[in-house]
Amino acid sequence: xxxxxxxxxxxxxxxxxxxxxxxxxxxxxxxxxxxxxxxxxxxxxxxxxxxxxxxxxxxxxxxxxxxxxxxxxxxxxxxxxxxxxxxxxxxxxxxxxxxxxxxxxxxxxxxxxxxxxxxxxxxxxxxxxxxxxxxxxxxxxxxxxxxxxxxxxxxxxxxxxxxxxxxxxxxxxxxxxxxxxxxxxxxxxxxxxxxxxxxxxxxxxxxxxxxxxxxxxxxxxxxxxxxxxxxxxxxxxxxxxxxxxxxxxxxxxxxxxxxxxxxxxxxxxxxxxxxxxxxxxxxxxxxxxxxxxxxxxxxxxxxxx
Numbered sequence: 442x443x444x445x446x447x448x449x450x451x452x453x454x455x456x457x458x459x460x461x462x463x464x465x466x467x468x469x470x471x472x473x474x475x476x477x478x479x480x481x482x483x484x485x486x487x488x489x490x491x492x493x494x495x496x497x498x499x500x501x502x503x504x505x506x507x508x509x510x511x512x513x514x515x516x517x518x519x520x521x522x523x524x525x526x527x528x529x530x531x532x533x534x535x536x537x538x539x540x541x542x543x544x545x546x547x548x549x550x551x552x553x554x555x556x557x558x559x560x561x562x563x564x565x566x567x568x569x570x571x572x573x574x575x576x577x578x579x580x581x582x583x584x585x586x587x588x589x590x591x592x593x594x595x596x597x598x599x600x601x602x603x604x605x606x607x608x609x610x611x612x613x614x615x616x617x618x619x620x621x622x623x624x625x626x627x628x629x630x631x632x633x634x635x636x637x638x639x640x641x642x643x644x645x646x647x648x649x650x651x652x653x654x655x656x657x658x659x660x661x662x663x664x665x666x667x668x669x670x671x672x673x674x675x676x677x678x679x680x681x682x683x684x685x686x687x688x689x690x691x692x693x694x695x696x697x698x699x700x701x702x703x704x705x706x707x708x709x710x711x712x713x714x715x716x717x718x719x720x721x722x723x724x725x726x727x728x729x730x731x732x733x734x735x736x737x738x739x740x741x742x743x744x745x746x
Contacts, residue, residue, distance in 0.1 A: 488514025
């Protein structure tokens, strides 16, 4: 097995990745093993197999969902995760992790970062939550976990994905806003007392962005050993439409209905059915436990981000 494996999701970006692959081939390591995903979850298996058979660098070609599966494959492999190097070529409906890392949106330029060899250690998140069948399961993530309206929007993005990028998420928000109502949840940060509050959405960020550029955790850093928690209180449909701009301009935490916190561990539960998304993928519902794993993985990025 080669020491570099490339995991490609040809269906990402509504199939555009498959069409662009030939343009990208001259710019990726020619001695690498190339594996194409063919089903949800397949990138986890391919990544774990590559690492168990000698690879130590993984290049993920796809969107945030593909990167999340590759990260879970790294943890599933049994290899020392902090010794594994990850590079990302963003080709998806949303590539929000790359925004926090200043990875170029152009696939060819992003692939060049692997050749340049600038890797930095970043934190990861371990997430334990209730799957759709009620079982408590675990998953790893690098970017953002959210619950509340965000979980519903992530599910509905599967209906609007054909619109591409930010428009896909804005359409899903519009569809959701007509029927969504705030939920009462209990949130506990580290060893503090539970906080009972009504929420429209809660974002727990290692990275800063999700939803194709929504800056939901504007002060988050990927390597500080902390998670940023942004709690958006109850909003009417009018308020949501009026203030949608603050989701993109980096001033979300100045909004009157928003509270922000930092913690190493977050627990949340609710008597309501509250949906969860992890790195843009709808996965289940509350309860959830999220904890930070400091310096979990090495990732290729710009010299400064």
